[in-house]
Structure formats: C-alpha cells, structure tokens
Amino acid sequence: MLKTFPKGGIHPPENKLTSGQPIRRMGIPKTVYVPIAQHIGIPAEIIVERKDKVTIGQVIARSGGYVSSNIHAPVAGTVTKLDMIVDTSGYKKQCIVIRTDEKDPANAEVPEWPLKSEITLSPEEILQRISDYGIVGLGGATFPAHVKLHIKKDQHLDCLIVNGVECEPYLTADHRLMLEKTDEILVGIRILMHALGVGRAIIGIENNKRDAIERFRERCPKGSGIQIAALQVKYPQGGEKQLVRALLGREVPKNGLPLDVGVVVHNVGTIFAIYQAVQHNRPLMERVVTVTGKHLQAPSNFWARIGTPIADLLEAVGGVPEATRKIVSGGPMMGKALKSTDVPVTKGTSGILVIGEEEASRGEPRNCIRCGECVSVCPMGLEPHLLMNLTEKGMYSHASNEDILTCIECGSCSYVCPSHRPLLDYIRFGKSVVKGLTPKTA
Incomplete structure (x- = not known):
C-alpha cells in the first residue's frame, strides 16, 4: 500500500499538461529585473550602482544577515536603475535593473556541464558554498538553504528527505527536472548526506510520476543509503510536515520543524542547485518554470534566468489567449x-498558470452551513471556518490562540467549501496581522 499522510487532504484534478514536455531554454532577455528580496528573511543589501558593468554570476546584492541570501547577476550587462517594482507578491520591492550586453559572448553561451560525481569539499566548505552562491528552497518557501543545513551539536539528525512530490496541480518543473537531471540530483543528495553527516536519504515521489520513480530506481547505486519511496497521490503531500509523516511516521510538533524529529527536507530543485554550486561553482541564477494552462498554444517547461519578465515566458508559449x-x-x-x-521570475517562481473563465470564476459566497468539510480536509487539523470568522470579526488574539499560524495555506478548505466562502483569503490576512506584518485596519 502506498504511503501518505493520515490527516485531511484532497485530490483535485492533476492537469499535468506539460509532464511530457522537455525543458526548453529561454533566450536571454534584453533587460532583467532582479528583486533583492527573493527569500524568506532579511532582504539582501545592494552593492552595485547605476552604470556599473556586471558579469554573469557576480554578486550584486549581499546577504543582509544570517537568514538572508546573496543575489547574483543572471546576465552580463549594465546596471541601468535601482528601482521599485511590483513583484509576484503584488507589492513594490527594491530591484536591480540590468540591461543585457548582447555583444558579450558570455550571454550567448549555453553551458553543458559534464556530470561530476566525486565530492572533494569538506562539510564546512559545502555549507559555505551553498551560502555564498545564494541557494534557497526552490519548492516555494525560498528559505535560505544554508540556514536549514546548520545543525547544532545538541540536535540529532538521522535522515535527509528529498521532496519530489510536486502535488500542486498543473506544475511539472520538478517532474521534468527529475527525469532530465537524475544523476546530478543523486550526486546532490550525496553532497548533502556528506555535509549533514547522515547515512540515510529518502526520495519521496507521488505515484503519478512513475517514470521518475523508475528512473531513480535504475540509477541509484546500491549501498548508497538512498531509498526511493512511491507515495499515494494526495494534496498537499509536498508539505514538509505531511511528507515527514508519510515517509517516516514521525509527527513534527506544532510550530516545530522537521529537524525536531531528526529530519532535514529539501526539494529536488534545491538539490540540483546545490549540485551546480558545489560541483561547478555556479550560483543560483536560473530555475525551471512551468508555463501552462488549458488554452495556451504550447504549454512548456523552461530554464529561465532570474529577472526574466513573465511576459517573455508567455510570449514563448504563444501569448495570452483572449x-x-x-x-x-x-x-x-x-x-x-x-x-x-x-x-519578473524570481527564485521562488515554480510556475505561471494561465486560467480561463471556466476555472477562475468563484461561486457567490453564502453563509456557512456547518457541514465540517473544511475541517475534514485540513491537513493541520484546524477549523478553517472558525479562523475565517475570527479574522472577519477582527478577533486576532483569539485566532492566534486557535493556531492560525499553523495553517500552511494549502487552500484545501476553500476548494471543498460548498458555500464558496473565501476561507483561505481571510486566513492569510489573519496570519499577516497576527505576525504583525499587516495593519488591522488594512
């Protein structure tokens, strides 16, 4: 029987339209817009000025603190502006604008990196390389990877979990990466096992990616300590706490971390980025992005440079349908x-989804009928209807006491609500108020 997490969850239509589409390489954009806050924590500090010439991979914004990350130039060119632009959050953020030097041969090169299996760096050197080269979690959270890998002497760690679940409908960036960069990811896993001092790793992949599961089983060396685990298809299986519970049966404490139960979790995209940093001295300057939707002419997966305007990606798939x-x-x-x-594309941009009228329309919100559906599907065991009501009434202290910060914002509650109540919208706002990020009157 396939493993899964025991509490809540749903199975929305998968719509993996691009799972059979190889990753294409986007052309270099004429201008890139590089935000300095592409990670959880303190924004990086800009260290370039207007009119400065920059080279590919040059640090242009330095880590602003321990929980922060370096930002590197994704192209060779000239800094034209230090500007405020709207990023994927919808808010204006500070950004470095670089005009690409189209005559610089470095921008025309498409590097082909040979597989490098031998690990020569020490654990300390690996962690420093990961920090220096701006690696963050590419599964969506964008947590600086070096912080997650810093294990204190009194903390017990016995397993690395590799997240290859990609349970979010439509997205296939991780799936394609696992198929096309299997050997590199396996080396990346061994790099992390060496850095963390653990002898066991488990790659968790949902069973709708049988080709990726078989590919890893074929390529994984015997005696490596790396196990491949097929998982039941259920959303949100890719959540760290749900994945730890599914694979190891361990319950991460409320407001705790996987490390509290002896585990570190990293996404396959992050591990590939770590492989490139450690084995090929390559900073995190590009990532795989799925551009998809039922009405697109040519939905695809792309290698896209950080800072690429999303408009360029949409043009590459035939433009935005009417x-x-x-x-x-x-x-x-x-x-x-x-x-x-x-x-622009940032380190956390896993996909761009173009939605038509039939999928985007919400039903008219009605009164809660106390059916309990939102409670039954919540993977964190919360009462979403209560959290929405408390937020709606401005009772934020009560919402905090009801563990609103434990919500992982998976949206399962809104998906199943027969009254079409915007549960997740209110819970997200309530969380931001409780964290002190948003005024109560907003």
Whole structure:
C-alpha cells in the first residue's frame, strides 16, 4: 500500500499538461529585473550602482544577515536603475535593473556541464558554498538553504528527505527536472548526506510520476543509503510536515520543524542547485518554470534566468489567449494572481498558470452551513471556518490562540467549501496581522 499522510487532504484534478514536455531554454532577455528580496528573511543589501558593468554570476546584492541570501547577476550587462517594482507578491520591492550586453559572448553561451560525481569539499566548505552562491528552497518557501543545513551539536539528525512530490496541480518543473537531471540530483543528495553527516536519504515521489520513480530506481547505486519511496497521490503531500509523516511516521510538533524529529527536507530543485554550486561553482541564477494552462498554444517547461519578465515566458508559449481571466504565479491551490505580466521570475517562481473563465470564476459566497468539510480536509487539523470568522470579526488574539499560524495555506478548505466562502483569503490576512506584518485596519 502506498504511503501518505493520515490527516485531511484532497485530490483535485492533476492537469499535468506539460509532464511530457522537455525543458526548453529561454533566450536571454534584453533587460532583467532582479528583486533583492527573493527569500524568506532579511532582504539582501545592494552593492552595485547605476552604470556599473556586471558579469554573469557576480554578486550584486549581499546577504543582509544570517537568514538572508546573496543575489547574483543572471546576465552580463549594465546596471541601468535601482528601482521599485511590483513583484509576484503584488507589492513594490527594491530591484536591480540590468540591461543585457548582447555583444558579450558570455550571454550567448549555453553551458553543458559534464556530470561530476566525486565530492572533494569538506562539510564546512559545502555549507559555505551553498551560502555564498545564494541557494534557497526552490519548492516555494525560498528559505535560505544554508540556514536549514546548520545543525547544532545538541540536535540529532538521522535522515535527509528529498521532496519530489510536486502535488500542486498543473506544475511539472520538478517532474521534468527529475527525469532530465537524475544523476546530478543523486550526486546532490550525496553532497548533502556528506555535509549533514547522515547515512540515510529518502526520495519521496507521488505515484503519478512513475517514470521518475523508475528512473531513480535504475540509477541509484546500491549501498548508497538512498531509498526511493512511491507515495499515494494526495494534496498537499509536498508539505514538509505531511511528507515527514508519510515517509517516516514521525509527527513534527506544532510550530516545530522537521529537524525536531531528526529530519532535514529539501526539494529536488534545491538539490540540483546545490549540485551546480558545489560541483561547478555556479550560483543560483536560473530555475525551471512551468508555463501552462488549458488554452495556451504550447504549454512548456523552461530554464529561465532570474529577472526574466513573465511576459517573455508567455510570449514563448504563444501569448495570452483572449479567454484568459487570471494569470497566477505558482499553481492553482497556493499560487497568487498577478497584477501584471511585467513582474519578473524570481527564485521562488515554480510556475505561471494561465486560467480561463471556466476555472477562475468563484461561486457567490453564502453563509456557512456547518457541514465540517473544511475541517475534514485540513491537513493541520484546524477549523478553517472558525479562523475565517475570527479574522472577519477582527478577533486576532483569539485566532492566534486557535493556531492560525499553523495553517500552511494549502487552500484545501476553500476548494471543498460548498458555500464558496473565501476561507483561505481571510486566513492569510489573519496570519499577516497576527505576525504583525499587516495593519488591522488594512
């Protein structure tokens, strides 16, 4: 029987339209817009000025603190502006604008990196390389990877979990990466096992990616300590706490971390980025982005440089169809609608979803009928209807006491609500108030 997490969850239509589409390489954009806050924590500090010439991979914004991350130039060119632009959050953020030097041969090169299996760096050198090269979690959270890998002497760690679940509908960036970069990811896993000092790793992949499961089983060396686990298809299986519970049967404490139960979790995209940083001295300057939607001419997966305007990606798949109602950064469950296609790709951009009228329309919200559906599907065991009501009434202290910060914002509650109540919208706002990020009167 396939493993899964025991509490809540749903199975929305998968719509993996691009799972059979190889990753294409986007051309270098004429201008890139590089935000300095592409990670959880303190924004990076800009260390370049207007008119400065920059080279590919040069640090242009330095980590602003321990929980922060370096930002590197994704192209060779000239800094034209230090500006405020709207990013995928919908808010204006500080950004470095670089005009690409089209005559610089470095921008025309498409590097082909040979597989490098031998690990020569020490654990300390690996962690420093990951920090220096701006690696963050590419599964969506964008947590600086070096922080997650810093294990204190009194903390017990016995397993690395590799997240290859990609349970969000429509998105296939991780799936394609697992198929096309299997060997590199396996080396990346061994790098992390060496850095963390653990002898066991488990790659969790949902069973709708049988080709990826078989590919890893074929390529994984015997005696490596790496196990491949097929998982039942259920959303939100890719959540860290749900994945730890499914694979190891361990319950991460409320407000705790996987490390509290002896585990570190990393996404396959992050591990590939770590492989490139450690084995090929390559900073995080590009990532795989799924550009998809039922009405697109040619939905695809792309290698896209950080800072590439999303408009360029949409043009590469045939443009925005007339019937489009929303363009979402991310997937349909946890993604956020964009105000404009001028926003850039960031380290956390896993996908761009173009949604038509038939999928974007919400039903008219009605009164809660106390059916309990939202409670039954919540993977964190919360009462979403209560959290929405408390937020709606401005009772934020009560909402905090009801563990609103424990919500992982998976959207399962809104998905099943027969009264079409905007549960997740209110809970997200309530969380931001409880965290002190948003005024109560907003």
